Amino acid sequence: MTDAKQSPKQPKQLTDRLFATERKPEDFRFDASVARVFPDMIRRSVPGYTTVIPMIEVITEQYVQPGTNCYDLGCSLGAATLAMRHGIHHDDCQLIGVDNSGAMIERCRHYVALDDHPLPVTLRCEDILDTELSDASVTTLNYTLQFVPPEKRESLLRRIADATRPGGALILSEKVRFESEQEQEIQTRLHHEFKRANGYSDLEISQKRAAIEQVLIPETLDTHKQRLLTAGFSEVFLWYQCFNFVSILAIKPK
Ligand SMILES: Nc1ncnc2c1ncn2[C@@H]1O[C@H](C[S@+](CC[C@H]([NH3+])C(=O)[O-])CC(=O)[O-])[C@@H](O)[C@H]1O
Ligand SMILES: O=C(O)C(=O)Cc1ccccc1
Numbered sequence: 001m002t003d004a005k006q007s008p009k010q011p012k013q014l015t016d017r018l019f020a021t022e023r024k025p026e027d028f029r030f031d032a033s034v035a036r037v038f039p040d041m042i043r044r045s046v047p048g049y050t051t052v053i054p055m056i057e058v059i060t061e062q063y064v065q066p067g068t069n070c071y072d073l074g075c076s077l078g079a080a081t082l083a084m085r086h087g088i089h090h091d092d093c094q095l096i097g098v099d100n101s102g103a104m105i106e107r108c109r110h111y112v113a114l115d116d117h118p119l120p121v122t123l124r125c126e127d128i129l130d131t132e133l134s135d136a137s138v139t140t141l142n143y144t145l146q147f148v149p150p151e152k153r154e155s156l157l158r159r160i161a162d163a164t165r166p167g168g169a170l171i172l173s174e175k176v177r178f179e180s181e182q183e184q185e186i187q188t189r190l191h192h193e194f195k196r197a198n199g200y201s202d203l204e205i206s207q208k209r210a211a212i213e214q215v216l217i218p219e220t221l222d223t224h225k226q227r228l229l230t231a232g233f234s235e236v237f238l239w240y241q242c243f244n245f246v247s248i249l250a251i252k253p254k
Contacts, residue, residue, distance in 0.1 A: 011110045016041035019200075019207040028211040030076070030101035038077055038104070044198035045208075046143060047191060048242030052173055053142075055240065056080050059249065060087030060138045063169035068137035072097045073128040073160075074144025078108040082115050084140060091119065098124045098131045129156055133163035140171045143245075146216050154227055161232030164252040170233065173240075173247040177218040187244040194243065221246060 016037040028034075034041065042049055060083070064070060070088060072081040075097035085095055097112075099105050105125040112121045124131055128144065129152060139160050145153055160170055178184040195205050221238065225248065228236045233250035240247040 011107050012036065014040065016044065017204075019204040019211070022203070023207055025210055027215050028208070030099075030104055032103040035077070035101065035103035035107050038107075039079070042076075042079075042143075044200065045195060046175075046245055047194045048240060048245050048247075049143075051242070052240060052247050053079050053083050055247075056083040056140060056142065056171055057087040059169065059171055059239075060084045060140075061089070063138045063167070063251075064088050064090065064093060065137040065165060065168065066090040067092045067135075068165060068168070069094045069096060069133075069135050071133060071136055071139040071160075073131070073139065073141050074147070075099045075108060075123070076101075076104045078111045078121075078123075080140050080142040081108070081121060082111065082117075084138065085115065085117050085119050085121060087138075088119055093119065093137075094122065095119055096122045096124060098126050098128050100125065100127045133159055136160070136164045137168040138171070139164065139169075140173075142171065142173045142247075143175070145172060146174050146218060150217055150219065154231060157227060157231035157233075161228075161252060166252055166254045168252045170228070170250040170252075171247065172224065172228070172250060173245070174224060175216060175218045176221050176224070176244055176246050178244070179220055179222070190243045191245075218244070221248075224248060 014037045018033060070084055070093060072084055075081045076099060078097055081097040088095060102125055105123050108123055148156060178187060192205050225236050228250045234253035235251040237249055238246055239249045
């Protein structure tokens, strides 16, 4: 059986079968094997991902300011980076993608090069907790903050808010958990059903769940909203939700 989906110029992309056979329990890492299957993995695993990406272009277009920096923090293969690129119509803006996985950044370079667009993209293989941020108008954290240790999230958001110009925006997409035990159970079940509908087996779902348990820490929508306000954003609201995956828009006061 073949699962190659690549056209000649595309980096080789495969179907995600990483958890299909029994594996020894190990924490999930963004290594080369994940990077190879990542477009397939994230599309089949994150409800709403394929809707959120094109909306990042629309939101970027609304909030980008001339002569500013735009950041995609935890850019993986650059899906949100390229959406931002297409929403930026100022040639004096800088677009910067940051990821601390070498395997992701390496493949991201190929996708950026294949995207025929005049705005240069700078890719940094760095920890988003250390990367320099300044003069920002639009910053995206598309399903990345969930991998940052919870105790480090507030200072990162504060650093982003401090680096953002008045009227600028942060797009924050996350897996969330729910205060109500009943809602938590129903939304989790719907997420698993979404994965089953996308061809994942029960074994794949349960092995992946065990692998991400200690590394992807979801918080409630309320926790996210409160912390964004504390960090220095003034308007904070939900613009998208599908099951236990949300996206929030946070605006810096004018
Ligand atoms: N501290 C960190 N510093 C830098 N990168 C990090 C850090 N922690 C995690 N990452 C990186 O954040 C990315 C998270 S995936 C983002 C999808 C993308 N935004 C997309 O729109 O396709 C989401 C997911 O897989 O659920 C990975 O590439 C990590 O290496
Ligand atoms: O697959 C899952 O269950 C998730 O929660 C999302 C996800 C997507 C890609 C890498 C890690 C987690």
